Amino acid sequence: MVELAKTPCDVLVTDFAMPEPGPDALDGLRLIRRVRQEWPSIKIVVLTSVSNVAILRSILNAGAIGLVNKAEAIELVATAVRHAGIDRRYVSGSFVTALAEAGAETESSPEEPRLSPREEEVVRLFAKGRTITEIAKALNRDVRTISRQKRDAMNKLGIRNDPGLFAFVRAQGLG
Template identity: 25%
Template structure:
């Protein structure tokens, strides 16, 4: 998959993270422009026309001033159609889930492997977003779960840690791990973002 003509806009208020992330994306032959805030990106987009055939936005979810969700909504208001990949700390998973409800392409928890982010960008740019939900097919998959696995799933997609899930369900952490592994296997989900897509009705 050719990445040389892909423009990536990177928005994160953490400068060391932004610089290191820009470096790893550039090493994957992606054209990167980074910004410390959403308004900086918006100003640039307002002044310039796209110069590449494909573009993608990578943004932190939680930032001072303008959050990643607010940036996404402002881009929509301006009718700027960019696939968005959010990066987030574990505690912000509920925010990232909300972002996917609103149409974000993906979210990745920090810390992450560089290739994970590069792959997410390529998928976001080169594959069409899930334009239509398929809740019946998703519900068929979800019906394979036991009641306990369904409970574990509901807590996983809200960003709860295994220990928290164990306390909430009054079971051991080992039991949570077993239910979680079985649940992910039955659903064919390799990670939390894929699980979230399924729960939201995207088969």
């Protein structure tokens, strides 16, 4: 963040997950949100190998204008930067496909699905390592209800498995 304050730029290219060199280091969604807040005119291009649709959607919702898959050709970074320079969104082909399969828009700002308060509560507890049975007991609900709420939340987010749900919760800072 110090470099951005010292060096004016039009486009910031960043990796989604960078090793944290210090206690104040930012990456992922926290970095994108902070840049959007402090330097709203800077366009953000994010490089990532993440394939979790919910996280990809969150990256775009947080304010990234470019989203490049690290597994695709490196030349796509330059393409994304050129698009950002003319205020046009660029999303790698593989991500476009994944977002389209999940029903997420890529041209306009994709709207993040809203979880109900109960779904969010179940997801948070599950991400903290609680089992469905433990959550049901703690919330005084039926196991089938908790299971359905978890499944509904995952469907809304476009997440297909538990590791994907854990990754989403970690990326969002919900856990």
